[in-house]
Every structure is written in C-alpha cells, then in structure tokens.
Amino acid sequence: MSPRRIPVDSTVIAPRPGATRRLHLHAAGVSVVLDVTDGRIPAIAHWGAELGELGPAGLDAVCEAAVDPVPHNAVDVPVRSGLLPQQSDGWIGRPGLSGSRPDGSGWVPRLVTGGIELDGHPLSRAHTETGAATVRFALADEEQGLEVDLEVQLLPTGLLRLRAALTNTGATPYALDELTLALPVPAEAEELLDFAGRWTRERTPQRRDFTVGTHLRENRRGRTGADAAHVLHAGQTGFGFRDGEVWGVHTAFSGNHRHLAEQISTGHRVLGGGELLLPGEVRIDPGAQYRGPWLYASYGEGLDAVASRFHRHLRAREHHVDRRRPVTLNVWEAVYFDHDLARLTDLADRAAALGVERYVLDDGWFGSRRDDSSGLGDWVVSREVWPDGLGPLIDHVTERSMEFGLWVEPEMVSEDSEVARAHPEWILGPSPAALPLESRHQQVLNLTIPEAFAHVRDQMMALLDEYDIGSLKWDHNRDLLEAATRSTGRAAMHEQTLAAYRLMDELRAAHPGLEIESCSSGGARVDLAVLERTDRVWVSDCIDPLERQQMNRWTAQLIPLELMGSHIASGRSHTTGRLHTLSFRAHSALFGHLGIEWDLAEASEEELAELRAWIDLYRERRELLFRGDLVRADRGESPLWLQGVISPERDEALFSLSAVGRTATSQDAHLRFPGLDPSATYRLRPLLIGERPSNLIPPPWLERALEEDGLALPGAVLVRSGLTAPLLDPEQGLLFSLVRETDPAPVP
Numbered sequence: 001m002s003p004r005r006i007p008v009d010s011t012v013i014a015p016r017p018g019a020t021r022r023l024h025l026h027a028a029g030v031s032v033v034l035d036v037t038d039g040r041i042p043a044i045a046h047w048g049a050e051l052g053e054l055g056p057a058g059l060d061a062v063c064e065a066a067v068d069p070v071p072h073n074a075v076d077v078p079v080r081s082g083l084l085p086q087q088s089d090g091w092i093g094r095p096g097l098s099g100s101r102p103d104g105s106g107w108v109p110r111l112v113t114g115g116i117e118l119d120g121h122p123l124s125r126a127h128t129e130t131g132a133a134t135v136r137f138a139l140a141d142e143e144q145g146l147e148v149d150l151e152v153q154l155l156p157t158g159l160l161r162l163r164a165a166l167t168n169t170g171a172t173p174y175a176l177d178e179l180t181l182a183l184p185v186p187a188e189a190e191e192l193l194d195f196a197g198r199w200t201r202e203r204t205p206q207r208r209d210f211t212v213g214t215h216l217r218e219n220r221r222g223r224t225g226a227d228a229a230h231v232l233h234a235g236q237t238g239f240g241f242r243d244g245e246v247w248g249v250h251t252a253f254s255g256n257h258r259h260l261a262e263q264i265s266t267g268h269r270v271l272g273g274g275e276l277l278l279p280g281e282v283r284i285d286p287g288a289q290y291r292g293p294w295l296y297a298s299y300g301e302g303l304d305a306v307a308s309r310f311h312r313h314l315r316a317r318e319h320h321v322d323r324r325r326p327v328t329l330n331v332w333e334a335v336y337f338d339h340d341l342a343r344l345t346d347l348a349d350r351a352a353a354l355g356v357e358r359y360v361l362d363d364g365w366f367g368s369r370r371d372d373s374s375g376l377g378d379w380v381v382s383r384e385v386w387p388d389g390l391g392p393l394i395d396h397v398t399e400r401s402m403e404f405g406l407w408v409e410p411e412m413v414s415e416d417s418e419v420a421r422a423h424p425e426w427i428l429g430p431s432p433a434a435l436p437l438e439s440r441h442q443q444v445l446n447l448t449i450p451e452a453f454a455h456v457r458d459q460m461m462a463l464l465d466e467y468d469i470g471s472l473k474w475d476h477n478r479d480l481l482e483a484a485t486r487s488t489g490r491a492a493m494h495e496q497t498l499a500a501y502r503l504m505d506e507l508r509a510a511h512p513g514l515e516i517e518s519c520s521s522g523g524a525r526v527d528l529a530v531l532e533r534t535d536r537v538w539v540s541d542c543i544d545p546l547e548r549q550q551m552n553r554w555t556a557q558l559i560p561l562e563l564m565g566s567h568i569a570s571g572r573s574h575t576t577g578r579l580h581t582l583s584f585r586a587h588s589a590l591f592g593h594l595g596i597e598w599d600l601a602e603a604s605e606e607e608l609a610e611l612r613a614w615i616d617l618y619r620e621r622r623e624l625l626f627r628g629d630l631v632r633a634d635r636g637e638s639p640l641w642l643q644g645v646i647s648p649e650r651d652e653a654l655f656s657l658s659a660v661g662r663t664a665t666s667q668d669a670h671l672r673f674p675g676l677d678p679s680a681t682y683r684l685r686p687l688l689i690g691e692r693p694s695n696l697i698p699p700p701w702l703e704r705a706l707e708e709d710g711l712a713l714p715g716a717v718l719v720r721s722g723l724t725a726p727l728l729d730p731e732q733g734l735l736f737s738l739v740r741e742t743d744p745a746p747v748p
C-alpha cells in the first residue's frame, strides 16, 4: 500500500536546530522529564516517581544528572537513547526508524528537533513545568527528506502514551521497515514480566532476568494474539502486585506488532513497541505519511499501580460502559449450532426468570452455517433454520426485558460460501493461484478491497437496521497467514487492520449505543486500540473457573473488570473436562462482566436457586466492582489467592479468597487485605452463597464472623498484621464484604 497523502501539519513551528528545551510533565504520582538538549531528538531524563515542582534549576539538574560518563574506547560523547533511538546519537541497539529509498539511502536518519508544541501552542520557553499535557515534537532530517511528528501525552491518570508519524518530504518513495518507539528504564529494572499463552490459555505470565540482548515479542498473526505480550513490564527484582518499582508498555494495535525490552552492553535499557510491518507493505510516496500506533507506558509501585492507570484511563473514556453491566446469557455452550426456535425461546424464559438482562445468539444463524465449515461472509439470516427471520426470537427476548445481542465474524469468509464463490479474489492470499492454509476451515476477507468492505458493511448495516440488536459479539477466529491482496501479491496486513477498525467505527456511528464485544477465538484480540471501539472482551473460550482465575487475574493487568466477559458455565467444563461446584464457578466469574453460558434446561431447581442468588449478588455489587480499585495481594507461593475491589473512598470493599491449589495443612501466609485504610475500622462479613466450601476449617476469627454479624476489625490489622488463613479444599472460594465503621480520618 501507499499511505494516504496527508498535508504536513503547519501548526508545528519550523525547525530551529540547536535550542535546548526541557519539560517536566507530572500527574497522578508520575513525573516525566523530556530533554531536548541542543535540538537533539527528545530523550527521557526521568520517567517514574513524582519529583514535585522542580523549577528551572531543578529541571536542568534532572537532565544533567541523567547524562552518562564517557567510557574509554567508545563514542566520544555520552550515548543518548532518544524516543526514536538512532546511531547518530551513539545508540548501537535497535534503531527506532528504519527504512530506505530505492537508491539505498535513507537508512540512517539523523533526526533533530525543530518546533515543539505544548497543548497546541508553540513552545519557546527553555523550561516548562506542567500537569497532564500533550507535547508534539517536529523532528526532521532535511537532507534525507524525513519528518517525524512525535506526540507525547501524559494523561491525567499518569499514564504516558506516545506515537509517531513519518512524512516523506523527499523526492523518491521511502520504504519503511520499522518505526519503533523506545522508553528508557533505569538499571534497577532487573526483571521482566510479560505474557504468552494459546487458545483456552490466554495471558500466561512469564518472568526472566533483564539481561543484555533483546527480548523481542513479535506478533505476525494479524490479530493481537492469545500469546500477546499484553503488557511488557520491567521492574525491580521480585516486584509484585504491591511492591517494587515497575515500568510497563503496551502497543495498542490489533494487527502485527511488536513489544521489546532491550539492554545494550553499555547497560542502557529500553522498553519499546510499534507496528510490525511486512516487506514492502508501507511505501511512503513523496508527501505522504505513515502513522504508527500508540505506545502506552505505565509506571507504578507494584503491578496493581501499573494496572490501575490503564483502568482509570479506560474508565475516563467518553463512551465507557455503564456500571450496570447487564447480566448476559450467551447460548454458545448451551446449544452450539443447534438453532431451534423452541429451544432458544425456552432458554430465554429460563434466563429472564433468573434476572438475565442480555441474551446473545451465537454462531450458526446465517447463510449455510450449520457447522463451522461454511457460510462465513454470507451475513443473511438462514431461512432454513429461521423461516420467519430472527424477529420471533428477538421479540421474545425483548418482551422479557432483555436486550438482544448477535454473534458476527465480519472479517472472515468460508471458502464454502456464496461470497467466496462469486469473488474468490476478495480472499486474502499470496497470489491469484494460491490461498493460505485454511484455519478453522476459514479464510479472511480482504477488507482493503473497497467492494469487499462494502459487501460486509452493507450486510451488517442491513441486519442492524432491520432488527433490534443492542450488541454484537465480534469474533475473529484465525491468524492471518500470507495476508496479501491476491491480484498484486502485496502485503495487506496494515491496511486490513485499519479497515477492520473503520468497519467497527462506521457501524457504531450509524447505530449509536451499539455495543461490541471483542472476541477472537476467545481472548486473542485484547488491546487498547480495539477497545477504543469496543465495550468488552471475551477473555477466553475456556470457562473452567480454575483456569479463569489465572486468565482473569492477568487480563486485568490491562483492562478493568467491567470489560472482561466472565461467564458461569456448566458443571463439567467443555474445554478441560474438569468438574466444579456452582459456588466456585460463580465465585470465579463474579469479578468481571457476569454472564451465563450453560444449558439452563439441564440445571436442577437447586442450582437455579443458587444461580439466582449469585446474580442478585452481582447486581447488588456491580456498582462497587466497576468503579472501585482492583487490588491483588502478594502471597508468595500460597495457593490461596486474595483479590479485592475497594471503593475510591475506601469505605467499602469486596474481597475474594480463592484456593487454586491445596492449602498448607497448618499455617499459610496470613491474609492481609491490601489497599484498605489502616486508620479505619471495618466490619468484615464472610458471604456464603450456595454450598459451604468443602472442608472449610475456619480459624477462630472466621468462626466468629460466620456466627455473628461479621467482625469489626481495625484497618491496621487487616492491612498490616493480617488474619490467619482458613483451610479449605482446592477449587473453593470465600467472599468477604468489608464496610467502614468509623468516619474517615480528619484531613490534617
């Protein structure tokens, strides 16, 4: 592709090489000091704990203190790791900008800073101190005809984000290989934590030492990936949820992308990320521009602090979801492809009786889609299974005060479909003669072909126009292999990703209020770019609560609980075969956007009564769950996981204790409830719903709390000295509600 020609923004003032500019941005406990010494490209002199008002002298001191000594036998000036690292600054690690012109030139840019804008106004002062702000740096290499618009934002949450746009001001096309932004982290960051995973096992944590070399997480799947790095953290040795300085980055892009942690032999360490471009994919014609995705960067003491900046940022979105996230029933694990109106209306009746508020019809309603081998791309209601259309089911659902949701997979196409037969050239593939390997018996529709895009958009639009559909479950069930336009053989991955975003945007613009759930074989599309246009993610196709304990715990490292689809499934897990009590299934699903994915016709009266009680609890507590702060206790190797949600005023909290393995026969680590106010008194009440957890042996404090109306406990005991842990069988859980009993401490 050739990126669109975009006029260069004339508001960024013309380059004045040589000027020194220093900026201190600070918000919500984070300071970022940006240094443009002598007009070189901006470097970060500090990104971390709040430094307070520095004044010009203090700001100079931070920048000067960040300069390294010059060792023997090295470049003769201090190495500078700019936000776009380059060799002309002495950086011998991975370059930030890499590309070339047809004659081979242009591969070693020498960018310098020209104009700087602060919140839209040209900046002329040498020293600037401000709160949350947007800074735009106009970088240029005039000789080589390259300009970069580098945008750095410190958000009110203390979350930092950066992106860069490259304009080709030269006379020949510029083939861009890579545009990766990099943020320095200090030498104290000795350990890395990021994520791997696979289908039904998303977001498996992995830790390693931060050593010399590059820890490079490349994604070539054309979707975020079940094995995505998710958030790549570097931190002090042994950092946990609550302790240790931690710096984390997230590349907000749903196509091919990369995250990296690099240490060069000088000891310099950076965290970075950007889009991963395929060969020849981005050729920037003279005057045209390529814009890379946002790289988010979150700093905090402990992983909870890092996560909370992401959560607050998402919660501050204009279109963020209502806290009364509707209890959802998804029919997938109940009926799979067996679409029978009588069975589905019966399921709707049972759901409504339980207090369900949204009913989602999953795969199998369209075209020839009677199993997963055909029909994708023909988004027309199947008259074979739905002779009167979806109207009768939707009416049945909405008459019972539930909203209707529908499964779609707009980017995909089955070879066995009308659209593929009519337009084989609309399938992504390496050449007119060849197609990629099928995956889940399907291929990908080339949305960069305007007619293919219009086909799927119009069919989706027609459905949304005809039916009362409140939400879409938007699936994406395969990796994109050999993603090229067949007629030309040119890579189409970059444009395909942008086209998918555009499709979501157009549907939402035409149908305000339409919610979209991002699903991709479960949780393979969870990132902050897709979340700009979606309202929830399906964490995983594995609903086994033991597995979900881990997946939900780490999905929450990036997104708040209200955006995590979290269902109660049947007693025997469909993906692992494990059996679990209803209490543990519901207990594990409660900390998320609650749903049911279970054939309720098979549930006993007792189970339905218990399910109803869990749904009532969720409805009672969702306001707290979805506005409160998530805290996860550090408990070493203990199989008793303790997490909670605490109201911002710290007057109310809900904690869950989950046995993910066998507890010790005698003493486990004390239960310390992080995040509560140590100076307050709280009434702690254990909440028992359904069966009592098997083999629960309560310590005396818990026995008393169970017998009486809870227990009043000083916050200092809860937070600092802790309570002895109960014994209980694996895969059992306990909930604790905590309510402040005293008035908040007066402000001194």
Ligand code: GLA
Pocket (backbone or CB within 6 Å): 332, 362, 363, 372, 407, 475, 477, 519, 520, 521, 522, 538, 541
């Ligand atoms: C994917 C989703 C499932 C379900 C099926 C339908 O696997 O993750 O939840 O919607 O597709 O085919």
